[in-house]
Amino acid sequence: MKKFLQKIRFEEWKAWIYLAPAVALLLVFTVWPIINTLRMAFWEDYSIMKELGGTLGNEFGIKNFEKVIKYQGFIDCLKNTMLLTVLTVPISTILALVIAVCLNAIKPFQRFLQTIFFLPYVTNSIAIGMVFEAMFNIVGFGTNNPSFGIINNILGVFGADPINWINAGSGYWQNIAVLVIYIVWNALPFKILILLGGLQSVNKQYYDAAKIDSTPRLRVFTKITVPLLSPMIAYVVITGFIGGFKEYSSIVGIFGDDMQAVGGESLNTMVGYIYDALGNQEGRASAAALILFAIIFVVTMINMYVSKKKTHY
Amino acid sequence: MADKKIMTTMHEKDMQKVTVTQKITKVIVQFLLYAFLCTMALIIVFPFYWMIISSLKSTVEYRLPIPTLFPQEIMWGNYIEAFTAANLGKLFMNTVYVGVVSTILSLVITVLSAFAFARLEFKGKNALFAALLATMMIPGELFTITNYVTVTKFGWLDSYTVLIVPFLVSVFYIYLLRQNFLQIPNELYLAAKVDGTTDLKYLWKVMIPLSLPNLISITILKMMGAWNSYVWPRLVTSTDDYRLITNGLRDAFTDMSGQANIPVQMAAVTVVSIPLFLVFIFLRKYIMKGVSRSGIKG
Amino acid sequence: MKKRIISLLLVLSMIFIATAMVSCNGGEGAGEGNTGKVAYEVPAEGYDGSAVTITFYHSMGQKLQDVLNTYIPEFNKLYPNITVEHSSMGNYDGVRDQIKTALTAGNQPNIAYCYPDHVALYNVAKAVVPLDSFIESTIPVTDATGTESVLGFTAEQIADFIPGYYQEGAAFDEAGTMYTLPMSKSTEALYYNKTFFEKNGLSLPTTWEEMGKLCEQIKAIDPDCVPLGYDSEANWFITMCEQYGSDYTSLNEDEHFLFDNETNRGFVKTFREWYQKGYVTTEEIYGSYTSGLFTATEGQKCYMVIGSTGGASYQQPPQVDGNPLFETAMATPPQVNPAAPKVISQGPSVCIFKDTNPQEVVASWLFVKFLTTNVEFQASFSMASGYAPVIKSVQSNPVYQQWLDAANGYTNLTAMSVKLALAQSDAYFVSPAFNGSSEARDQVGTLMQDALVSTDADIDATIKKLFEKAVAECEYAAD
Helix, strand or coil, X not given: CHHHHHHHHHHHHHHHHHHXXXXXXXXXXXXXXXXXXXXHHXXXXXXXXXXXXXXXXXXXXXXXXXXXXXXXXXXXXXXXXXXXXXXXXXXXXXXXXHHXXXXXXXXXXXXXXXXXXXXXXXXXXXXXXXXXXXXXXXXXXXXXXXXXXXXXXXXXXXXXXXXXXXCCCCCHHHHHHHHHHHXXXXXXXXXXXXXXXXXXXXXXXXXXXXXXXXXXXXHHHHHHHHHHHHHHHHXXXXXXXXXXXXXXXXXXXXXXXXXXXXXXXXXXXXXXXXHHHHCCCHHHHHHHHHHHHHHHHHHHHHHHHHHHHHCCC | CHHHHHHHHHXXXXXXXXXXXXXXXXXXXXXXHHHHHHHHHHHHHHHHHHHHHHHCCCHHHHCCCCCCXXXXXXXXXXXXXXXXXXXXXXXXXXXXXXXXXXXXXXXXXXXXXXXXXXHCCCCCXXXXXXXXXXXXXXXXXXXXHHHHHHHHHCCCCCCHHHHHHHHCCCHHHHHHHHHHXXXXXXXXXXXXXXXXXXXXXXXXXXXXXXXXXXXXXHHHHHHHHHHHXXXXXXXXXXXXXXXXXXXXXXXXXXXXXXXXXXXXXXXXXXXXXXXXXXXXXXXXXXXXXXXXXXXXXX | CHHHHHXXXXXXXXXXXXXXXXXXXXXXXXXXXXXXXXXXXXXXXXXCCCXXXXXXXXXXXXXXXXXXXXXHHHHHHHCXXXXXXXXXXXXXXXXXXXHHHHHHCCCCCCEEEECHHHHHHHHHCCXXXXXXXXXXXXXXXXXCCCCEEECCCCHHHHHHECHHHHHHXXXXXXXXXXXXXXXXXXXXXXXXXXXXXXXXXXXXXXXXXXXXXXXXXXXXXXXXXXXXXXXXXXXXXXXXXXXXXXXXXXXXXXXXXXXXXXXXXXXXXXHHHHHHCCCXXXXXXXXXXXXXXXXXCCCXXXXXXXXXXXXXXXXXXXXXXXXXXXXXXXXXXXXXXXXXXXXXXXXXXXXXXXXXXXXXXXXXXXXHXXXXXXXXXXXXXXXXXXXXXXXXXXXXXXHHHHHHHCCECCCEHHHHHHHHHHHCHHHEECCCCCCCHHHHHXXXXXXXXXXXXXXXXXXXXXXXXXXXXXXXXXXXXXX
């Protein structure tokens, strides 16, 4: 018994040695910034410049949080973030699932097509944002002979009227539609990667069994593929939600630093608000970051709870 | 006996009938599959096409109100300018150096931590692991300012250290590898212990070979990280001695008003993307395996 | 229980470290002079010849860095012990962000490119050296060539600065403390298609009223065109405030944002009508640089652009079969009162940061003085950048004069734009710079865009709402 305890203690000691480098670095570069964030969030009207200039008051409280929550701009950011997440996560997951299943069902060119679908993994986000902008743009909007981007030209082939996607006076929902397309495009490779990997490790027996029973394809999909893939789907959805709440660069990529179309509603997101406030109001930025953290935390917990109930191993 | 034979023949006939209709459906389905996949592939590829043609346009053509789908006049000069204007050679070597060193160190730290989480028992293990995972949910932007102050106090500005050390630990990689280690049967470890094999030897001889695909994907992701990082190196370095490739891309082609010469920039982006594309095409298998394994027990 | 105590201890120790790390930033001896201006204690011995390294953050492209690199050795001939290091932060915002972060760690550069808004931000941290004490300093300085001079500016040197540019350095408080010196400047100009104007017998507009009529005329000649492109909405709004003499912002802390007033709502409404009639477009609304419309070879055109003199090369006429399509000419933009014209002043200034080593500050001052008063440097920099030099004597430099004389409306618009910028030098104005003034600039730009494109029936109510929203945003940001 004594020996056993000793062994446990030795193992514990060993574990901490193994963990030491990671823990030390995390303390300095992750834990300390978190503590500093708390300090800034609860220090009223905190700004680094004010602190340096010695004009910062000495009051602590939740005033930063109050100011953030009462600010209409922040509420709009929250709304946009939620909307984009709720729209893009299901769409990209379903699309990725369909593509993965299709890829898994073909033989010639499978590798080639796989490679293509993974390409967006290795791109420069600014360049691609500019491309999407050009695709939806209408140059010379509001004039007599504007030139339409490729998307409106394609719509024209099907006889549809050009849509003002992102230009001056464009509607909120058009803007959101473009963002959803861009975000989904961006999110696809990772999701396809994981779902396809999952599919390829699924035991072929299930499918053979279904073949013998000549089960319809759709039924195979809903009754076999989806349940077998459910752990991967859960993973993709959870990471998708976390990523969705941190959405920022896609909006900058298409709409620029203004985060809105000319004359349109603001499309700013939570992270966008944090960045703006980091300009000179680090206190509010920190408060907003904590709020964002709380939201992501709650949503992730809900996700995990649901996925535990719904995943089949 | 006879009954059984009749049943079999009936079944076979059924099967044949099914096979004919199945064949027709199969052809149609295959056609639809390819049509769908090719359409999606085109959508995915278009932005890359755009990047390449933009890199071959003149500034004037790039600014045309109606974008052209193919350059009117192919400007190979953009590529020459990209090479001469940005100190790409030096920046490339910096990036490789930072990428290699940080990958090696990161792998060591990740393997050790993942091993501790997967195989060793200690108090507060689960709490610590959960705390680590929770940090992944915090927007990283907020860390930048505090970390900058920290590294300045350490006197690390303008050095390779500052580019490597702050990002050595990735909770995500630890998580990924831990999942991998957990899949290796514990019996192997216990057996090794009975044989008197040390932990490190066991790690080296058993765990690492078994999780090689994952380690390779971590390597690739880490290298890609060095390749794509922008904000941090710009913040902590001020000379080309330590800057990384993306900094060169963004900074070298701006004029007085801070406006970028986009075609030349695109040319540089294209050049810089090529190694990544190659790595990706050749090591795709490992990336897929590694990332998808982490998903299995998501 | 033990675990809890340990984690509590951990948190406490982190907080302790936190406070320790935060509370180490020394200030500089700054006080108030008798004029109300903020003073800086210049070392009594001036520059003592000690070896110092000074850093300069800017946003210059390679071409301009080359110019700078040729002149640093010239400076070192005078002061061999001062090593100048410089690096580009890409663009103006990059410089600001970098310095802001660097300030938090006490690692700021000695000299930086700056816009007034940036300096207002750094001033919150009391990090910028007020320059009056240096400018007025009569401490003798002997350089390596043996030439004797004073540390400060001589009366001739101050008089040599173009007054509008020099004044910008004093826009930060009511006492007029100088915080920046101009480095290289631009302004807005009216570019027009001279060929088209001559062919149709059109005359140049000097007032906004004439501009409105002219647009109507041009629209009658070419119904498909948008006669006028205005590149910056924010500049437009701010310039109109100045021209009307109506309120925009003030340095008074209790009422920074004054732009919601009758006059301003009035001109916004007028310009909205212009937009709705197809007279005008802006860069944001058009979706691309309006120079693209101006230089278009086919399809829709515009015949006038109001844009930065720094971007003149983009307004050059396109070449068709080796011949320019038309001739571009430049003029002062329309005014409310042409007798007292007002044009906005843009382009980088330089400021100096406080440092624990006063010799670095003095050395920085010497370098800034060199950059802003050296005729050859200012001439070369202007020729390379297309921005105007900030001292008058550059214009009598023979090389520079030759360059200016080569200006033409076909292939060398850059020189022409510098000429115009110099000719307009009496008309420059600057807006007050305070912490929050950049927000005001952003907000009036957005307000202008939103109002122009609005198709609401009750436009007065919409404009009123837009103004109220802009003020509210400014106040939230400055609160």
